[in-house]
Amino acid sequence: MEGLNKEALDQVASYFLALSEPTRLHILSFLRAGEKNVGELAQLCGYTSANISRHLAILSKHGLVSRQSRGTSVYYRIADESVYALCDLVCGSLVRQFEEQAQTHKAFATTAKLSRSS
Numbered sequence: 001m002e003g004l005n006k007e008a009l010d011q012v013a014s015y016f017l018a019l020s021e022p023t024r025l026h027i028l029s030f031l032r033a034g035e036k037n038v039g040e041l042a043q044l045c046g047y048t049s050a051n052i053s054r055h056l057a058i059l060s061k062h063g064l065v066s067r068q069s070r071g072t073s074v075y076y077r078i079a080d081e082s083v084y085a086l087c088d089l090v091c092g093s094l095v096r097q098f099e100e101q102a103q104t105h106k107a108f109a110t111t112a113k114l115s116r117s118s
Contacts (some may be wrong), residue, residue, distance in 0.1 A: 003070065004010055011058055011090065012035050015062050018059060018062040019057050019064075019083070019086075019087075019097075021053070021058075023047065023052075023055050023056065024055045024058065025087070026063075026085070027041055027052065027055055027056065027059065027065075027076075028043065028059070028064065028083060028084075029076070030044050030045070031065065031076060031077060031078050032066065032078070032084060035068075035075045035076060035077035036076060037073045037074060037075050037076070037104070038052050038053055038074065039073075041056070041076070050092070056076055060076075060079075063079055064078070064079060064080055065077065065079050066078075066079035067077060
């Protein structure tokens with residue numbers, strides 16, 4: 001991000017904002033297995049087709065998904081595979097944080113238990 005001007009940073013923030021909604025992350029997760037149409041994604045996510053379409057429009061606007069019409073259906077697929085590397089990096093970092101917190105809680109609980117038994 002070094003050297004980016006305000007407009008570029010605004011675009012970066014907008015990209016991350018597109019990824020900040022859980023439904024859109026679900027959609028990206030389901031598309032990882034292959035292309036799907038709106039109806040399939042709606043069924044998988046448990047939302048209406050209209051809701052999924054709105055989320056797909058945002059993902060498309062940010063270049064994360066692409067669409068292809070086939071007859072009366074529109075199929076969506078990942079346009080930028082690097083989003084998975086980003087998500088895997090963030091998820092890995094969160095797992096490490098949770099593991100560290102669990103170890104801290106475990107150590108605290110052990111210390112507290114020892115203090116009570118003394």
